Amino acid sequence: MGEAVRPSTRDRELRRAVTGIRALFSAAACSCALVEPGGAGLRFVAADGRGAQEIVGVPLPAGTGIAGWAVMSGQPIVIADVRADPRFAREVAESTHYVPETILAAPLVDVTGEVLGVIEVLDPISRGEHSGHDLDGLGVAASLVASVVRLSSVYDSLGGMLLGSLLGAQGPDDYAAALAQVTDADNDSVDLTELARTFHELAAGGPAGVRLAERVLGEVARYARTRR
Secondary structure (H helix, E strand, C coil), X not given: CHHHHXXXXXXXXXXXXXXXHHHHHCCCEEEEEEECHHHCEEEEEEXXXXXXXXXXXXXXXXXXXXXXHHHXXXXXXXXXCHXXXXXXXHHHHHHCCCCCXXXXXXXXXXXXXXXXXXXXXXXXXXXXXXXXXXXXXXXXXXXXXXXXXXXXXXXXXXXHHHHHHHHHCCCHHHHHHHHHHHHCCHHHCHHHHHHHHHHHHHHHCXXXXXXXXXXXXXXXXXXXXXXX
16 A cells, blocks of 8 residues: 555665765765664665665674664764775675775664664765765765655555555544554644545445445555656
8 A cells, every 4th residue: 555655666766866876976886775674684775886786685784884883873974995994894795796995874864863774875986085075965865865764664654554444443433543643643634534534434335335445545546656
C-alpha cells in the first residue's frame, strides 16, 4: 500500500540523490546506507559512480568504518587519507574494487534528531582543502535525503495500517484510532479520520463495498503516479 500510493519509491529517490550529490562534489562515487531495523548495523541501499553495483546491498556492522562512525557520533566527518585512519573499513572498500583516498561522510538526521543512515562521498574534488565548506554542503544534502527516508517510512506505515484497519476494524472508531496512531498527530488528523470512516463504511457494505474500496485505492495510486 505504501509503495503503491507514494509518489516514488524510496530507493529510486535515493539513487537520484546520490547521483546528484556525486555530481555536486565531482566525486568518484557517492553512496547511501540506512540503519537496519533494530539498529544492528547499516546496509547500503543506493550508490553512484565507482563500485556502485558492488556496494549496494552490502551490510555494515554497527560502528564499522567511516560510515559507522558518522552514524554513531551523529556528526559529519572528512578523512583526507582514509588508508591511514584506523576507522576505515578497507575490506569493504576492496570488495567493491575501488579503494578511495578521501571520504566525506554525513549522517542522515531527521527533524526528531534520529539518525536514519549516512551519505558518503568518495574522492571529491574540493574547492581547496577539504574543509568546513564541504561538510556544510554535504550536511545540507544529507538533511534533505533524511526527509526522503522519513517520508517514505511514513507512507509505508500509513499504507500498511490503512489496509490492516480496513480488513480488521470492528467499527469506524477502530479505523480512526489506527490512523491517529500512525500519523501521531491527533490534532491534525480530521481529514484522515473522515477518510477512515468512509472506507470503513464501504467495507462494511459487504464484498461489493470492499471491491469498491479497492478500486478507489487503485485510482488513488494511479493518480499519485501521474503526479511524479
